[in-house]
Amino acid sequence: MPSTLTLAPVVPSAAAEQVRAEVREFLAAELAAGTFTTHVDTWLSGVDPAFSRKLGERGWLGMTWPRRYGGHERTAMERYAVTEELLAAGAPVAAHWIADRQSGPNLLRYGTEAQRAEILPRIAAGECYFVIGMSEPDSGSDLASIRTRATRNGDGDWVVNGAKVWTSNAHTSHYAITLVRTSPADPAHRHAGLSQLLVDLSLPGITVNPIRILDGGHHFNEVVFDDVVVPGDMLLGEEGNGWHQVTAELAFERSGPERFLSTYPLIAEFARRVADSGDPAQLATLGRVSARLLALRQLSLRIAGALDRGELPDIPAALVKDVGTTFEADVIDEVRRAVDVPASLDSPDPLGRALAEAQLHAPGYTLRGGTNEILRGIVARGLGLR
Amino acid sequence: MPSTLTLAPVVPSAAAEQVRAEVREFLAAELAAGTFTTHVDTWLSGVDPAFSRKLGERGWLGMTWPRRYGGHERTAMERYAVTEELLAAGAPVAAHWIADRQSGPNLLRYGTEAQRAEILPRIAAGECYFVIGMSEPDSGSDLASIRTRATRNGDGDWVVNGAKVWTSNAHTSHYAITLVRTSPADPAHRHAGLSQLLVDLSLPGITVNPIRILDGGHHFNEVVFDDVVVPGDMLLGEEGNGWHQVTAELAFERSGPERFLSTYPLIAEFARRVADSGDPAQLATLGRVSARLLALRQLSLRIAGALDRGELPDIPAALVKDVGTTFEADVIDEVRRAVDVPASLDSPDPLGRALAEAQLHAPGYTLRGGTNEILRGIVARGLGLR
Amino acid sequence: MRDLVVATVRDILAAHEPFVLTRERPWDSGLWAELAEAGLTGVGIPEEAGGSGGELADAVAIVATLAAGAAAVPVAEQLLVAAPAVLAADLDLPAPDEPLSAAVDGAVTAEPRDDGDGPGSWTLIGTATDVAWAGVAQHLVVLAGSPVGPVLALVDVAGRETTHAANLAGEPRGSLVLQGVTAAGALLTERQADELRARYALARAVQLSAALEQVLAWTVQYAGERQQFGRPLGKFQAVQMQLAEMAGEVTAVAALVDSAVQAIERGDSPVLAAAAAKVRAGSAVEVVARLAHQVHGAIGFTQEHRLHHLTRRCWSWRDEAGTETAWARVLGAGLLADGPDALWPALTRVL
């Protein structure tokens, strides 16, 4: 195996198993109380600030961050166990998901002391939510082609103009870490001149327009910036270092269990059918799907272990996202082949409803956070091919 | 549908059904007499000159050719029915396959009267066999890069030097239609300067070296040309027109039922298992596989109909080969998922043996006659993409 | 005639926006009215039965054109399933401008009425489930069970209450309670009942084939126009491979569905041909819809984009009128009817 793809094994963590048990107990109680019902792909679509605050109260957000920023100084393995349990239960975690997974770590890595002190504790409390301001209407996979620009005004503040799309839940979020062009585009150095700004979504000049997805659900938005004045101290990291920062950020976000568990609630529903029927072919399907899931889990766990060691395993992370999101969609086909249940949101059969939810969200799995074609290009580079 | 991919429907042909019934009866009698046993992929591996002569006697070779060349002036639809029945029975048809499918039509299209009169009747009698002399050790999919060259000597004959590989059954064949470079390579016109020669494999200076495939079977050869003197009148078609001629020839060979029936004997064996078990999941697998086969059959039949109308549907032919050969290999996986039978040539279970034969030949399906990547490039061009 | 009919449908469609189905707007009644006025909701129905004449293939062409246009009207059900069944059973066909649908799932039983009306009148008992265009159709053909065999009943359902349910595209698929409803009906043989189910499956296959072809065309067009990294998407080899794979699926489906329609028009038994067409068309959906969305990227995932009007329909149509798995079992069993050694002759007989 090329060293770029090799991942050292992790030893089981008693602390992780301990917190896993706590989360499992919490979720069982919440389900029993009817606080939430299980759905597919809830890390995109399950916005529930009250639920996010409960997680914050229990110390399950910002888990790996320093205590002085509201964190809990726990391991990535412990955080992994928590996120995995939440996803498996199909819990409503969308409100805080990006902030906890990606924006917080980004602030920790590049933020000023003031930015950290101000924002991180609120994220860890489950009260402050972030969106990713990267994609633009015309950028597609070619992130270097973004056109939102920020220029310094006389006060040293940034004046931002442009638009970002696919900002998950911008209508329920507080900040957007926004990739902007701070120097004119230079065809010879496409990745130069980009910077990240920490933009308060309540600033004047910002308009949030819903972008409904194909089932009519409102999760994504267009965020339009019209002469938005962002305070000068809201630069994140270095001016001109934006490309490097977003690359690192993307690597961070790609390896988590949300890249293969988005359709786990469908598997769980299918398992109920299999247990009822005892059909050997269905048992085999459950076994096949489970084997794939278990392999992905080991990969993702090993990446969590690497993060604990301070590594940034960007190529394995791209690989996990490629293999994992392919799996998320394949689950639908595996289940469809094994049962004879039409997919419908109005189905009296919970399996039919789970199939419907999984199918209607399926196009997103292999697009969000970098298409699988882009990811495979990264893996090919890791193999030494270009 | 782009017009390049549209195929007009065919009306059922009573003549084709008549000859189909005759072939079916013949094959049943031969099987009962033990003349042959059914195997996978016999159009590559089932060399049996006696069987080929029997087909010739019955008028089932050279079927569409003019009577004056030993042909039978029947339709492509009738020929389709005959070839399909032979493949479905896994009959030993490899000796004459290339000559009947490809070399004969090539001679009809480009050959001189003398070449046609001399050779075509022998092909139609099942007595004269051909190999395709296109690929070379270093050419791969890039056929324009071949290096075998032919130069005129003082007598007007061609002196050939070089080597061809993947020549199926050259050790049991009489002629090779050989693509040679007759003018030096010109990087600006990569496809210029190529010609086809009709080379008698018994000529001095020709060495046929076996290339065994991975299961040890000897079907392929390397044919080495060492100052081989080929009579001047053995040029096929026009000097310098070789690229155009092989392109047309490849289009011809790509749409036949051998591009999706190579593993049909495995399906037939699987059907026996399904009939025994009556298992619903196995029935569904048989149905799924059959539906794919039936669609391919309709595509291939429609191309036969287009050939009868004098068209050369090269892009649909590339598409059929891509979809068909993918199917041939997929059959193995479908059957493996549905049964619990290890693949072994020594298996006491005929299904295990059929799985083994199909698997060991599988790499060939999507390589021979143009890789699927090349074929998809042709289809993409047909879609107007490049 | 067929080209003219298709051109007329296209013209009418071109004047209509893609229709966003909601619970409140469960069909495109304006489009239906225009189609009916042009006589297009009666094509394939003899003039003496109140239709516009024409052949099955004309009706298929209309259904295909409407499917590719994501038209929210019950034309497939009326022209390819319900009307032919009513005519074959010698029942009185409602006027073609009154939407007619079919329910073949058989959770309804029919009892012959003993009031002297004779075997032509039945009392229906039960609930028709997953009824296409429930609440929209004014008449419903119901395939019911009875002590003496399958019964084809024609029910006036105008104004009758339906439960709300929709498929993934929002097309109504509710249930109708038919407890004690009187209806005209006719006994069918088991074979006729099977053929009715097969025709329904074939209707969905026709819709799938047309929709998948359109999805391919849109995707090819998008790949030619959309620029990434300084060149059109369609210049990337990975995208070319994806589009070629889609084309392979679409072309295979089109040939099989088309041949199945022709075989039925020639009078062949529709069951195995329709089963094969439904299975093949249904199994193409996964590949074609997945790759179409992948090539289109995030924009194709939005409600504003036209792509979902077809991909959502395809995801549902493959399940409707019998899933691929159900029809694959029918096909597998049918091919083995004469024993496993006769599989090949059976395959060559299907089409």
Place this chain on the structure above:
Amino acid sequence: MRDLVVATVRDILAAHEPFVLTRERPWDSGLWAELAEAGLTGVGIPEEAGGSGGELADAVAIVATLAAGAAAVPVAEQLLVAAPAVLAADLDLPAPDEPLSAAVDGAVTAEPRDDGDGPGSWTLIGTATDVAWAGVAQHLVVLAGSPVGPVLALVDVAGRETTHAANLAGEPRGSLVLQGVTAAGALLTERQADELRARYALARAVQLSAALEQVLAWTVQYAGERQQFGRPLGKFQAVQMQLAEMAGEVTAVAALVDSAVQAIERGDSPVLAAAAAKVRAGSAVEVVARLAHQVHGAIGFTQEHRLHHLTRRCWSWRDEAGTETAWARVLGAGLLADGPDALWPALTRVL
């Protein structure tokens, strides 16, 4: 120690040509002799039992290295399956330089001998089928059924006649008639018998993982070297997509198999972990072998090329010691043992 062991195996392998298995040359006895002389056929076996010491993970590393080298020797069977089973059952282990294999398929029954030798001696009746290295192994561990439960018997099979049969790579897989053979043996619990089968499956998974990794490495290397249309294959985007897909499969298999080995080394029950590893590794074979051959082109399809030494093994190993389908059923059923609502806890307990 592990790196040293692996380096030694590699050095020995490097001095050997890829071994072409035929009916007449059913194993690489020369390689075996060198491995045995270096003590490598006794790794993982305690010194007091005649072995070379070391841990399970050392034995796994040797098996993986030999698998990647397509070594035609029964080391996986001896080190990972048969020897640990003999030791666990407290039977006398043969010398590690005498090849030892295992037959777990259970078509053999064992009867306690009544000649006063006690329960440690059994009479075997039946035929052991699909025996890895039949005719090569001098001793065979047989999992037999008996009236009192499963029996692990150790049989001296040197010189005993075997039927000829081979897997797709030519590795001997013949049958041995054991009619009335006397053997030392020990009763196992059903769970111990299941665990023995699971260890066999895991041994094959270890071999598969190593072989698939090597196939990927060869394919990447070939794509970097082979020129087509004036540039290396690996510069074509379509080939890059294929190699990345292979890498995804290989990396997933490697992580799962490796974790399964470690779990077993920690003393966890091997059954579900081994089942998952075998299913996952087996299902990767189709993709990895197919794409490897596709990228290699015709040259990789020849006997002269090294590729088939591994692809043919992979095609067989995925079927051996229980097919993917069989183990998938075991895994599915095992995960549901506490009821369907406990699927997730069950999954997190496997590994």
